[in-house]
Amino acid sequence: MISLRRQFATLLLVLLAALWLAPRAHAAAGAYEAELPADLATARDLCALVPCKDVFPGATHFSERKGQPPYVEAYDNDSAQKKLLGYVMLSTDITDTPAYSGKPVVTLIGMDKDGRFVGVKVLKHSEPILLLGIPESALLKFNGQYLGKSVADKIEVGQSRPDENVIGLDAISGATVTVIAQNQVMMASGSAVARQVGILAPTVREPARYAETGKRLTWAELVQQGTVQRLRVQPEQVGLDKGPEPFIELWFGDLNHPDLGQSVLGENGWHNLRQQLKEGEHAFFIIRTGGKESFKGSGFVRGGIYDRVQVHQGADAFTFRDLDALNLYGIEAAGAPSYNESVIFIIRSSAFSAAYPWQLSFLGNRVDRATGTRSFTSFDAPYWLPAALLQGGRPTIDEPDAPWVRVWKTRAVEIALFAALLVAVTVVYALRETLTRRSTHKNKWPVNAFKYSFWAISIGWIGFSQMAQPSITQVLTWFHALLFQWTWSLFLSDPFIFLFWIFIIVTVFLFGRGLFCGWMCPFGSLQEGIYKIARTLGLRRFQTQLPQKWHDRLKWVKYAVFFGLLAVSMFSMGTAEKLAEVEPFKTTFLVGVLNRAWPYSLFVAAILGVSIFIERPYCKYICPLGASLAMPSTFRWFGLKRKQDCNSCKACATGCGAQAIDADGRIDHRECLHCLDCMVLYTDTKGCPPLAKERKRREKDGLEITPIGKNGYFIPIHPATVQDQISAKAAQGPDPRLPTAPAQPAHKADATGLRWVALELADHLWPWSRAGWASRRGLQIAGFSLALAASVAWVMAALGTLSSGAIIGWWFGWSVYEVLIRLSGKRYVKDGPWWQGQYRVAGVMDMLSYVGFKNLLIGAALFLALKAVAGLV
Numbered sequence: 045m046i047s048l049r050r051q052f053a054t055l056l057l058v059l060l061a062a063l064w065l066a067p068r069a070h071a072a073a074g075a076y077e078a079e080l081p082a083d084l085a086t087a088r089d090l091c092a093l094v095p096c097k098d099v100f101p102g103a104t105h106f107s108e109r110k111g112q113p114p115y116v117e118a119y120d121n122d123s124a125q126k127k128l129l130g131y132v133m134l135s136t137d138i139t140d141t142p143a144y145s146g147k148p149v150v151t152l153i154g155m156d157k158d159g160r161f162v163g164v165k166v167l168k169h170s171e172p173i174l175l176l177g178i179p180e181s182a183l184l185k186f187n188g189q190y191l192g193k194s195v196a197d198k199i200e201v202g203q204s205r206p207d208e209n210v211i212g213l214d215a216i217s218g219a220t221v222t223v224i225a226q227n228q229v230m231m232a233s234g235s236a237v238a239r240q241v242g243i244l245a246p247t248v249r250e251p252a253r254y255a256e257t258g259k260r261l262t263w264a265e266l267v268q269q270g271t272v273q274r275l276r277v278q279p280e281q282v283g284l285d286k287g288p289e290p291f292i293e294l295w296f297g298d299l300n301h302p303d304l305g306q307s308v309l310g311e312n313g314w315h316n317l318r319q320q321l322k323e324g325e326h327a328f329f330i331i332r333t334g335g336k337e338s339f340k341g342s343g344f345v346r347g348g349i350y351d352r353v354q355v356h357q358g359a360d361a362f363t364f365r366d367l368d369a370l371n372l373y374g375i376e377a378a379g380a381p382s383y384n385e386s387v388i389f390i391i392r393s394s395a396f397s398a399a400y401p402w403q404l405s406f407l408g409n410r411v412d413r414a415t416g417t418r419s420f421t422s423f424d425a426p427y428w429l430p431a432a433l434l435q436g437g438r439p440t441i442d443e444p445d446a447p448w449v450r451v452w453k454t455r456a457v458e459i460a461l462f463a464a465l466l467v468a469v470t471v472v473y474a475l476r477e478t479l480t481r482r483s484t485h486k487n488k489w490p491v492n493a494f495k496y497s498f499w500a501i502s503i504g505w506i507g508f509s510q511m512a513q514p515s516i517t518q519v520l521t522w523f524h525a526l527l528f529q530w531t532w533s534l535f536l537s538d539p540f541i542f543l544f545w546i547f548i549i550v551t552v553f554l555f556g557r558g559l560f561c562g563w564m565c566p567f568g569s570l571q572e573g574i575y576k577i578a579r580t581l582g583l584r585r586f587q588t589q590l591p592q593k594w595h596d597r598l599k600w601v602k603y604a605v606f607f608g609l610l611a612v613s614m615f616s617m618g619t620a621e622k623l624a625e626v627e628p629f630k631t632t633f634l635v636g637v638l639n640r641a642w643p644y645s646l647f648v649a650a651i652l653g654v655s656i657f658i659e660r661p662y663c664k665y666i667c668p669l670g671a672s673l674a675m676p677s678t679f680r681w682f683g684l685k686r687k688q689d690c691n692s693c694k695a696c697a698t699g700c701g702a703q704a705i706d707a708d709g710r711i712d713h714r715e716c717l718h719c720l721d722c723m724v725l726y727t728d729t730k731g732c733p734p735l736a737k738e739r740k741r742r743e744k745d746g747l748e749i750t751p752i753g754k755n756g757y758f759i760p761i762h763p764a765t766v767q768d769q770i771s772a773k774a775a776q777g778p779d780p781r782l783p784t785a786p787a788q789p790a791h792k793a794d795a796t797g798l799r800w801v802a803l804e805l806a807d808h809l810w811p812w813s814r815a816g817w818a819s820r821r822g823l824q825i826a827g828f829s830l831a832l833a834a835s836v837a838w839v840m841a842a843l844g845t846l847s848s849g850a851i852i853g854w855w856f857g858w859s860v861y862e863v864l865i866r867l868s869g870k871r872y873v874k875d876g877p878w879w880q881g882q883y884r885v886a887g888v889m890d891m892l893s894y895v896g897f898k899n900l901l902i903g904a905a906l907f908l909a910l911k912a913v914a915g916l917v
Contacts, residue, residue: 075180077618078168080150085136085409090116096132099154099163103129112354112363113138115237118154130156131237138233140421143171143225151187151226153233159243161190161234170618171222182216186223187230189213195234196244201227201447202454221537224447235359246395247360251324253399253435254301261307263379271304271433272297275404275425276334282410282421293334295381296404296425299327299388301433310376317388320370326391326398328355329372331383338385339406355391356424357402362391399439401428448536458510459539466547466564469498473551473559473718477685480723481752485731491720499569507566512540513629514548514565516606516668517621520613523900548673556680557673558718561663562702567629568663568717571655578656587657595703598665599715603889606671614852626666659701663717674714675893681877684711684718685726687756688770689734691777696722709780714889727752738769784885787872792881808898811862813869852903859899863891 081093090096091106096116103118105126110117115133119126135151143149147170154163164187171183190213193199197211201224204212215223238244266272277291284291299305300321305314308329317327330353332339339352350369355362372386396402403424410421431437445453452459472479472494482490506512518541535542544564551559561568579587590598605626613620628648631637637645654661663670690696690709697705700722704715711722725732729739729752738758742749750759757769767775778785795803833854866886873886873894886894 075166075169077170080168084134090114090134091132094134094152094167095165096152096154099152099165100130100132101163103132103154106132109137111237111240112349112351113236113240113361115240128157130154130162131241133233133237135229135233138236139229141225141228141232143169143222149183149222149226149229151229151233153230155195155234155237157243159195159234159238161193161195161230164188164190164230183222183226186213186216186226190230195231195238199227199231200450200454202451205454220451224451224537228447232359236361239360246393247358249357249395249397249400250439251397251399252300252429254303255433255435256302259303261303261377263375263377263381266297266304266307266377270428270430271301272308273404273425273427275406275423277406277408277423281423282408289336290334292332292337292339292406294330294332294339294404294406294425295383296328296330296427298398298427298429299329300398301429303433307377308375313373313376317370321390322392324392324394326396327370327388328391329375329388330386330404331372331375331381332385333381333383340385340387350389352407353389354405354407354422355389355396355402356405357396357400360393360395362393362396364389368392398429399434400441401426403427446533448533448539451537452539455539459543462506462510462512462540463543465501466543469559469564470547470551473555473563476720476723480720481727483724484728485721485725488721488724491724495563495720498563499573502564502566502569503573506540506544506564507570507633510540511633512538512544513567513633514541514544514560514669515624515627515629516609516672517624517627518545519669519672520609520617520620520624523610523613552673552676553679554681555718556677556683556713556716557670558677558702558713558716560673561667561670562717562719565663567632568660570632571652571660571662574652574655575659583656587659589658589701589703592703595664601665602667602671603674605666606668609668624668626668628662660717664702664715676897677714678890678893679874679878679897680713683713683876684716684720684723685754685756686711686780687726687734688777688779688781689756689774690780692771692774693733695731695733696725699725708778710778710783711780712783714893726756729758732756734769734771734774782875782882782884784887784890787883787885789870789872789883807870811865811870815869851907855899855903859895862899863888863895866895867891 081087084090084093087093088108090109096106096118097103100118103120105119105122107117107119109115113133114137115131118129118132120129121127131154133153133155135153136148140148149166149171150168152163152165152167153161156162166183166187169183190199193211198209199211199213201215201220202212204210213223213227235244239246261269261271263272267274272295275292275294275296277293278286279289279291280286282291297304297308299308299314299317302314305317305327308314309317321327330339340350350364353364368390370388370390372388375383403426405422405424407422428438476491479491479494522535522545535545547564548560562572563569575587578584589595609620609623609626612623625644628644628651631640631644631648637648651662686709693709697707697709701719702715702717704712704717705722706712727735729735729749735752735756735758739749741747742758748761750761753759758765760769789807792800792803792807867888871886871891872883873890874880875882875884
């Protein structure tokens with residue numbers, strides 16, 4: 045007993061050491077959340093603020109920012125005979141493509157006159173995995189692969205495909221999403237500048253051929269037709285306080301099409317415009333109808349550049365100078381709104397074609413309200429002439445595949461095999477009763493052959509080869525995405541993790557967390573494999589379990605870790621991901637114990653060392669991922685079978701490695717890891733004590749030995765013999781088939797149809813009850829006040845006067861209260877499928893799981909609704 049306590053004390057000390065060192069690793073990190081100059085996005089002399097020489101070796105002099113999007117020219121000296129060597133660009137001047145953290149990797153890029161990358165330097169990133177899980181040098185090494193490659197090359201993350209002229213880049217193991225985003229940043233930035241300076245030829249598009257009707261349209265008809273579009277930016281989108289007026293509201297539309305041009309400008313105005321346009325030039329108008337912000341921008345005064353407006357078509361960006369702008373003296377379309385700023389812009393590039401889709405971009409800076417820092421951003425509105433206004437309709441566009449699509453295509457065989465494996469595991473487990481009936485307590489190979497095979501595949505292929513270990517950081521990311529901004533492409537970029545989570549979500553609600561945790565988790569399988577191998581090597585006499593009373597206390601630690609990480613993530617996702625180093629997964633599978641600082645490697649070694657003597661110690665006592673999956677496991681549809689005699693027989697409990705069976709024979713499905721040993725005993729006529737006793741009685745009396753029925757007893761020879769098989773002690777004990785005693789809400793006893801649906805909704809949304817009012821009146825009254833306050837908070841959020849953080853705080857507070865109030869009056873939860881009416885008494889953890897999961901879904905729905913109407917800051 046003392047040695048066990050020492051082992052756990054050592055494990056805890058190592059954990060604390062790792063967490064203690066994490067902030068120091070943060071302090072030593074180079075580019076992680078580095079502080080950048082406040083005027084980096086606007087300063088003319090970019091290279092006075094950032095080390096341009098680091099990305100362009102040999103250059104000694106750099107120009108001020110030029111062009112749109114901006115770039116800097118690099119020279120060999122500052123004399124009159126200086127020689128242009130190439131260009132330097134800041135990635136966030138061109139694109140704000142987010143990486144896995146949801147923030148862009150700010151990158152300085154050097155490119156020579158031939159379009160070849162000569163230098164790359166990451167100035168700032170927000171990827172915690174590159175701080176703790178993977179060394180920052182891995183990103184530097186990845187970026188080094190671009191040196192010498194041309195912006196004209198087709199570069200992708202993954203294997204090279206010479207037959208398709210694709211140059212492959214080696215990814216960073218465990219940071220696939222980050223490097224895919226970085227590749228987009230590199231290629232988009234390089235291409236944008238290369239097209240400006242003539243390295244890449246402009247895209248050739250067929251000019252538009254207009255279908256004229258001669259009809260003059262009103263403003264409302266133009267808007268309904270989609271030939272006039274609106275771009276509206278709210279104050280909170282740029283980090284300002286929400287107000288009744290937009291930050292800026294613009295309306296814009298095509299003027300080259302005769303019907304549209306004459307509807308907007310009138311016949312004389314449109315003909316005057318046509319006389320000023322040359323062949324291949326294109327005109328469109330913009331008016332500002334709201335906001336105090338000018339779309340002309342400060343750059344217009346400075347150098348004749350409209351630095352707040354661009355047009356994008358495909359990879360091409362079109363900017364405007366004062367010579368590209370004409371006065372717009374009025375709009376002739378009936379019903380046009382009043383405006384306080386207007387202009388007609390002319391696109392003079394032959395690369396533009398009105399037949400193809402394009403977008404208007406309003407460029408600006410977003411202020412982080414927490415830190416005050418500014419970041420480049422753009423707000424876009426799409427535009428495409430209706431097919432009816434073009435001869436032959438809209439052209440067919442061959443859009444390149446999204447990066448995540450390319451990942452799925454290039455790894456199609458591996459992905460298909462992985463999907464087939466997950467399906468196979470699910471099918472095998474669904475047929476568990478067939479397998480367990482063919483097994484005995486002395487021969488478990490019909491089950492173990494599958495289980496051990498899946499363990500081996502999980503450790504070797506999924507863990508070490510594909511590095512597809514699910515993590516609590518993904519739970520936190522999904523949680524935040526569900527509440528704030530769901531981005532499918534972010535999750536689809538890593539197909540193995542994406543498919544794994546589909547498997548986890550489905551099986552958790554079908555069977556509980558045990559199928560993933562017990563059969564498919566790479567680290568869990570590694571612990572179990574070490575325990576089994578140690579037993580085979582003769583260490584069985586040293587293997588033990590914690591006393592049940594200590595197990596019952598320590599099993600709550602993982603829930604505390606999970607809730608702690610969840611709470612921290614609401615204030616700082618970066619801090620939460622650093623604290624998530626409590627998971628040994630990165631060290632084990634992504635980076636390797638030999639490639640990390642000693643506290644992390646020692647932590648893994650301690651866990652695996654203890655696993656020799658105690659079965660799955662990390663899974664049972666620390667794992668926050670297991671805790672997050674255990675909570676919805678409360679509502680799994682299909683549980684493991686129990687019989688009445690299980691309440692007095694201790695055979696299953698004694699052999700349960702997860703210690704998930706209590707003294708009454710009940711299985712806690714939140715703790716169960718689905719080893720299926722208890723299911724083997726359930727039908728084993730020689731291993732299950734009640735069955736063995738009945739078998740011996742029948743053999744002695746010369747009675748028939750019938751098969752074992754679904755209830756776990758011999759099929760009766762006569763109708764009365766079922767009860768004869770149940771011992772008197774077991775018959776008087778609790779029913780172990782439910783995790784807790786059965787319960788039946790009185791108000792739902794005879795409800796059917798629509799009345800049942802109405803009562804079901806009321807049960808979920810209305811926590812108060814008559815029983816609670818009688819027993820905890822003060823708590824009930826206090827709850828009405830809290831419910832009112834929470835409702836007011838949501839209304840304030842809808843009006844834009846309360847932040848999302850405050851709303852989440854209120855929602856957490858309400859959830860805690862709801863747990864208390866339901867425990868005092870509605871102390872029951874459903875067991876099994878939600879559409880059925882099987883209820884049981886709720887324990888504290890049952891109620892926490894139910895209220896937490898329910899309110900997460902309700903909160904996410906409310907957040908999405910407010911987001912949809914732009915009501916949440």
